[in-house]
Amino acid sequence: MAPPILLPYVDTPSPEPALLAAAARLGHVLVPTSFDLTLLPPSCAYTILYTSPTAPSLDQITAWLDSGAERIILPCPAFDDAYASLPAGRLVQSFILGQETHKDYAALVLMRATEALPQQAIKAFQQAYAGEVLLWDESGTPTLEAIRAAAPLGVPVVVPLSQLTVGPTTKEKLNIADAFLAPVVSDRHDGLIPTVVSAYPQGGRTLGMVYSSRESVREALLSGKGVYFSRRHGLWRKGETSGATQDIVRIVADCDADCLEFQVVQHGAGFCHLATPSCFGNMSGIAALEGTLKQRFASAPEGSYTARLFGDPQLLRSKIMEEADELCAAETKEDVAFEAADLIYFALAKCVSKGVSVQDIERSLDRKAYKVTRRKGDAKPQWMQNGAASESSKAAAATNGNLAPDAPIQMRSYDLASVPPSQRAGMMKRPTLKSEEMIAKVRPIVDAVRLRGDAALRELTLKFDKADLGEVVIRPPFSQESMRLPADVKAAIDQAYKNVYAFHAAQADKTILEVETMPGVVCSRFARPIARVGLYVPGGTAVLPSTALMLGIPAQVAGCKEIVLATPPRPDGSIVPEVMYVASLVGATCILKAGGGQAVAAMAYGTETVPKVDKIFGPGNQWVTAAKMLVQNDTEALVAIDMPAGPSEVLVIADRTADAEFVAADLLSQAEHGVDSQVVLVAIDLTPEHLRSIELAVDRQARALPRVEIMKVSVSKSLIVKVNTVQEALQFSNEYAPEHLILHLEDAPGAVQYVQNAGSVFVGAYSPESCGDYASGTNHTLPTNGFARQFSGVNTQSFQKHITSQQVTKAGLGKLGPVVVTLAECEGLDAHANAVKVRLAALAKE
The missing domain is CATH 3.40.50.1980 (Nitrogenase molybdenum iron protein domain)
Incomplete structure (x- = not known):
């Protein structure tokens, strides 16, 4: 609660709508337990004043806090030790001056005085309670002087709505704008108040810097529209001619009460006269994204991806689940930020398509933040693994179409002979690199x-x-x-x-x-x-x-x-x-x-x-x-x-002699790297029983390994390609160009001569890829993503460069020179030709 803010108390069940709206624009109101909270705007924070003579139950207080109350004010005698389980600062101790208080609950107190208090008395209470103090002077009608006197001490003053008005200030009632402005001062000779205008919610991004007069603040507070004071033109009703109007959500004063902030919902082209959202440039981050998505939702070009996204709810749903999967699998800070940004994009697209704004999301977050009770927090059954919540299992479920925890960990299977050329090209694709x-x-x-x-x-x-x-x-x-x-x-x-x-x-x-x-x-x-x-x-x-x-x-x-x-x-x-x-x-x-x-x-x-x-x-x-x-x-x-990089990958070629356990272990050795790891098994004329034994070994071994949740995802994206011959297998492998190629073949050494594209080859059943990764002697920094067609793995010559030289004798130049002159003159490079001609001329004189 900002120190100089007036705290209106809604002490009537049917307040004047204009007065209640103005009170809500001050950001925070005090309401009795009997008040109908639906009358308050959603953006208005509120504190409940408990008015019953009997102490409320812990459950009742908890319900009020869960429903959105920022704090509950209880009379001193009503405090109970059971309340100590509630979050600190959510209960306010109210007492009348002179009564005994419970110091254990004195982080925030409402001091009710039956006679006007001087500044020294207020200050003494502040020091005694070492926390926030609210002041309610019940000695009579509040005065602007009393509000002004409390402000330097940072003590908000409670004023009942029945003692406020939207009309002129009288002895009986204070104009609500006058009461709010009472402590506000200006160090300018013209009395204008510097005013920061910020976007609501949009992270509080500053839209511009303006000035306010007391007259403009009164009109803005009462009308709910952006009204300021122009030093050139006088009273300035924002958007009156341009259409870029503003709805006031909240008006607050800073800690020194010499500057105001207007939190507004901006309409039209933007705040700035240059038709930009802010005088300090365009919006960024989530605010900019929301604006872009709203614009695209209204008029996305036909055939564009955004139009397709909004027009295909199933695609949007799939993208949200895909990005959630990738976020769950991300481990480094950079990757988490990258994947979270993608997820936010698609989630916000879903919100825009349903008319939900960032403001709505922030309100929901605020409501959740006020809750003091929480559900247990376990994931729903379809996202659970063995009865315990797991982020990785959620990722696996998202990727595999809500894969059940006990579903087999298995690869997708294709018979190459029956795959059309268009689909075969798709089998070669890796994840898109952004x-x-x-x-x-x-x-x-x-x-x-x-x-x-x-x-x-x-x-x-x-x-x-x-x-x-x-x-x-x-x-x-x-x-x-x-x-x-x-x-x-x-x-x-x-x-x-x-x-x-x-x-x-x-x-x-x-x-x-x-x-x-x-x-x-x-x-x-x-x-x-x-x-x-x-x-x-x-x-x-x-x-x-x-x-x-x-x-x-x-x-x-x-x-x-x-x-x-x-x-x-x-x-x-x-x-x-x-x-x-x-x-x-x-x-x-x-x-x-x-x-x-x-x-x-x-x-x-x-x-x-x-x-x-x-x-x-x-x-x-x-x-x-x-x-x-x-x-x-x-x-x-x-x-x-050295080379471009992508996710780790392995392609295993296996014939009838292959050991199912060995093959499964080799596949999983790469599948554990990450959810984007690429794993391919090319099966040469394997019987259904042999292929099934490999699949069962993959499932069994994966479940016994620590990174099983990652492997659930990567294996589900992986391929089994059925072929009939070694030649077909190697043709597919050369087209795929894997980072690691493992040959589980009867004549593995003999097959190496047919390998054209691979980062490194592992020949035979006892040459696991792990050996090359660590200690056999070959290098493990290898081309991925199909770049084995163009790149070698890192080797000693990667750290060398080659220089050529030539040495031509006189006799040699005599034979070579005319050839060079002819070619240089053919290209029109006469200086090149001349460099030879002068030498040939010198030789001719010898």
């Missing part, structure tokens, strides 16, 4: 780091990772304490390092290719390391030493001079010791304690302490991917990236 939308979202983050460097990094790391950093980078030598690990973990990392190093060392291009293309003309090609590389290792609370190994080792083998390893810090600002240890092994020259788009930006542009790099590697969420795509196209950054 690249443009994500780049627009990550751009402010990237720009902040580009422009403000370390300061922006600290702010963003505090915001996203809850880590308050001192230094944003760590440089070697790294402390032993930061790398302290259990012996078995250290030994496992050491063995993985040896294997991965051995394989990547063999990949290094150390030879010089020389070819004499014609006598006297020798062309060569040689490799050089990329000097400065950035390695992004997802983390925070996660522990991902494997990614640090897979990126750091080829950089080390290639001979990169600057290796910047970026990973999100833990809340205490430290890096997980596993990653610290790997950073030491691979020779990292700098560890950047940051994640997300901010880490990518820091490496791309450099900061005061973070070195700029030439190429950025590493997986990450959609924020990281979008930032990498953004900076690689910025000529100011001059940075390359």
Whole structure:
């Protein structure tokens, strides 16, 4: 309750409508228990004054609070110890001056005085109760002077509606506007009151700054319309000529009683004379979205997606459930924000289609907030798993058409021979990457780091990772304490390092290719390391030493001079010791304690302490991917990236020799990554019994694993493709171009020669994908989303660049020169031709 606000008390069962409406526009009223609350506008907050001589029951008080009352005022003797279970501040102790009070309930008191009180007496009561004090002077008709005297102490004055009027102030009654304005002062020579106009609800967005006179406030309060005072034209009734009128919801004074705020519902083109919603620009966020959806609902272009959305309730319902599924599955802060925004969009579309406004939603939220009783909070039976509520089970149910908790976890099955070409193309599709939308979202983050460097990094790391950093980078030598690990973990990392190093060392291009293309003309090609590389290792609370190994080792083998390893810090600002240890092994020259788009930006542009790099590697969420795509196209950054990234995927080809348990385990090893993971089984002429055994193994193994709820969703989206031959299976696989390809075949080694598109191949029953992820030696940073058609996985040569050279002798130029001159002149590039001609002329003189 704002300190200088007048608190009208509705002391009559049938108040004058205009007077009651004006009282409600002051934001808060006091009503007796007998008053019909339906007479109050929905936006008006109210406190109930208990008037019965008998104490109310706890249930009765709870019912009033649940129905929307902000507070209940009880006479001092009515207080009972049972009320202590109610939320603090929801009960107000009312007493007449001189009576004994219950100090336990004195957070807020209504002080009823039978004689006028000076400021000193009011102040003494404030100090005694160390909380809010309401003043009700019942000594006679209230005066403007009494209201004005209480205002500096922040004490709202209760005035019965029977002592207020919409007419002129008299000895018997105060004009309600005069009473409200009594404590309001202006430090301007013309007496005008600065007034902020804000949108209701729309998050309280400021529409503009105006001035009010006492006359304009009176008219606005009584008419319910936006009325202000123009220093040029006098009394200004907003929208009188433009049609952009306003409905007043609430008028409040600030804490110093020298400024007003008008909370309004704006109609028409907007508040500003430039026909924008606000004098400070357009609306943003939910307010802007609501405006756009309302406009589209009224006149969406025929054939547009929005028109389709509003015209197809089933599509809208499905999208809401889909986005709820994705929000439930999101884990990082960035992903949760992204998916929540999508869900809000479709949910608000549903609201607009039913005539529900954001204002209606906020009113409902306010009503819920006033409740002191809550239902148990368990989910409905169709969203429950084993009798316990689970967000992931809700996601699974949403995705699988309200999948029952005991429904089998199974894949969709297709016989390739009977699938039409149009549907076959759909089987190859991955989830749509919202690249443009994500780049627009990550751009402010990237720009902040580009422009403000370390300061922006600290702010963003505090915001996203809850880590308050001192230094944003760590440089070697790294402390032993930061790398302290259990012996078995250290030994496992050491063995993985040896294997991965051995394989990547063999990949290094150390030879010089020389070819004499014609006598006297020798062309060569040689490799050089990329000097400065950035390695992004997802983390925070996660522990991902494997990614640090897979990126750091080829950089080390290639001979990169600057290796910047970026990973999100833990809340205490430290890096997980596993990653610290790997950073030491691979020779990292700098560890950047940051994640997300901010880490990518820091490496791309450099900061005061973070070195700029030439190429950025590493997986990450959609924020990281979008930032990498953004900076690689910025000529100011001059940075390359390894490859686009998408959800993890595996394609398993199995014939009659395949072990059902092995196949199921391989499918689930990727299905657990996330609800968007892509899992495909290509079954070569399997019997129904064999295929059924694989499906049963998938269901059984998934239920025994911790991430079962994620797998319920990802497996339900996954495919079983039935084919007749190995050739058909590999043809489908090459068209699909999977990140991981696992061959459960009788002659798995013999099938490798037919593989054209895959990130990495796992040959035979005892080559699980997990080995490649961690320690066999191959790299696990691989192309996804079908990019295996164009990209290789990360390897040592990813960290090298190749330079060509040529050396031409005199004799060689004599033979090659005329060819070059002819081609240069053919293209009209005479200077090119001349560079050869002058040499040929010199040779001719010898």
